[in-house]
Amino acid sequence: MAEDDTSLSEFMDLDLDSRTCNGVKQERQLSASQRRCYSLCRRKSFAAFVASKRDSRQEEGNPSWCCCGQIFKEHSDIHKHVARTHDPEIQQLAQDAYQCLLKQLEEEPETQQPNECETEPVDISAWIPDTSRISEEQLQKGPGKVLLYYQYCQLKDPHVICAWQKALCEKLHLTGKVRVATEGINGTVGGSNMATDVYIDAMRSHPLFKMEKEDFKTSDGGAECFKDLRVGVYKEIVPMGMDPDVLSYRLAGVHLEPEEFHKEVEALLTKPDENSDTILLDCRNFYESKIGQFTQCLAPSIRKFSYFPDYVDQNLDLFRDKKVLMYCTGGIRCERGSAYLRSKDVCKEVFQLKGGIHKYLERFPEGFYRGKLFVFDERYAIASNKDVISDCRYCGSPWDRYQLCSTRFCCQLVLSCPGCRQDGHTACCPACQTKGQAQSQASPSAPHHKEECECTDGRPRIPQDA
Template identity: 35%
Template sequence: MNATVEQLAPVEQQATTGWVVAALYQFKEVQDAAALKERLLNLVGSINLCGTLIVADEGINGTVAGDRVAIDAVHQFLLDEGFTSMEYKESHSAEKPFRKMKIKLKKEIVTLGVEVKPRDLVGHYLDPKEWNELIARDDVILIDTRNDYEYKAGTFKGAVDPKTETFREFPDYVKKELEQHKDKKIAMFCTGGIRCEKSTSLLLQEGFNEVYHLKGGILKYLEETPADESLWEGECFVFDGRTAVTHGMEEGANIKCHACGWPLVPAEVELPSYEHGVSCVYCINKTTDKQKEGFRMRQSQILAAKRKRL
């Protein structure tokens, strides 16, 4: 398959009723991923949808937002295409969560960089109640398979941070830090479950004995688990305009630094290091004055475009 192919479809402004946000994925053999991409482009060109869908030989992955009609249309389309076992979750956003609609053709629907077989080698799925019981045990190593900035926004009590900047770094973490724990119970989690499909498959492939993962990911856990029964601490970072969500899939208090992408709690926004769209406490010393000036120019252009739409 060729390198990433991307095409954009226009998105009209959403009605004042807000946006339905659908996160979905399924590992499934796709006979002709390029043809599926084209069919998706034909669909999204006729409905009010924004977000990203990734298509590969191994399946589909993505998060999209739109009105009820648009979300139902894309959901039904995928069911008709044979994606009948999707991990599928809906939430809501008051504001438009994505700027555009993108369909991407890639080698992997989530990039691990190591060949695994998530349809054949599968860890033990746990629902939220079973998950709580497992991770409360002393003989379990609990691993957050997400990136460092996602961990910063929130995680499960006692979870290990692999300190990865991308999912591609996870196999190296396994070799360096987990190799000596093959006889231990390993529990892993991620936002929606897709990264854990590959990480559990990787560990089983490497000879680990007991590997568990949270079915449906953090999003499903926060949707189903009452706050007073939850072992989750903080908020769950999401890759859209909401920055993070919390129990009941309510929008959280974190906001995103648009210079570096890290989530910020309200107290960090009040620091002198924070300038909207330009810098925060995590990146102010990592960019030059020239770069910051470029960020300011970009921010002024964004604000001007918003005023023009009003």
């Protein structure tokens, strides 16, 4: 989940306890890594189930849960209740999550399979910081952070960088994902405040990267935000499906600091007529812009960043002679996204928000970006203002907390409010809900259903609208 790894399977990152692997019989047939994955799915489903019972009317910091008509004030009490009473549901959820994960792996093989760092004898020790004066306690415990960063730069030997990153993150007990390519590095890592500070120092002292402290976007979190650590060598540091040798980040649009970007948006909003030559373009995926976006932006209906080039190709006239202001989560997608747009040679100018929404919100928490910021880890979203800009799929009341569709093999996210969940609307759409009910009545050996519902029908791979 280095920024925007864009596939929902990443986002879901599921987990479970091997006990419930559709009975013990099947469990024995699983390999150790499958078991780990399944166990992860179960823990995840359990946590999600408990979270769904949280009473949202309660004040932050004083949580309570409501389940089966009872109120639970203690975390441990709701946990006990769910474990005792809802095991079959958890089992089902876990099973679904696991199947979903497997299916995604089968269906969308990363065209860019990461090459796990080989254990070639390369000397990386020089770039590993001395942490002998820091206790393990400080590295692993206490409040933490999630760091998001990227740096485009020419890396001759990404495998050496990969090995170094792996050793560094392991030493600091960081989790998350780091993508290394010949075009640079992109990472999202979580850990304790001490560990992330040491990581930033180590990155900054490496001569290849020339990074500043401001190049790291930070938010509250920690190692618990990711299920593991994944470091690999890829073709691109953000998957757009364009060879970096063909489309270089060097073609990127002009960077605007948050203050400059803010002024541009302000101008666009206060004098809409005079600025009709300006387009504010959100280059993230539809489910990200749905729960948070800049006022009056153009938000393409794309499911993955690798569809962005197609989107641009199909909508060139929209951008003709326009000044385009682009933004994304942390800025990385805009680098090559703007490069792609510029390569079409239709826009008057292309600008990009430096540091993305992350940096903008640090400077303007109550600015022109409204709603939540979707993040690709277990936090799902981070909030800087209280606006809820999206609605419940079923009743239309304001709601912006995503959950996974309850139907097995479906990997769609759904916004269904607590009331509608109570009424049984837990699938991504009515069609999928019906399918889910049919599945639960059928025998477990019933053939797998393909993920097809109103949601997938309604979102062609290449968007026609704009």
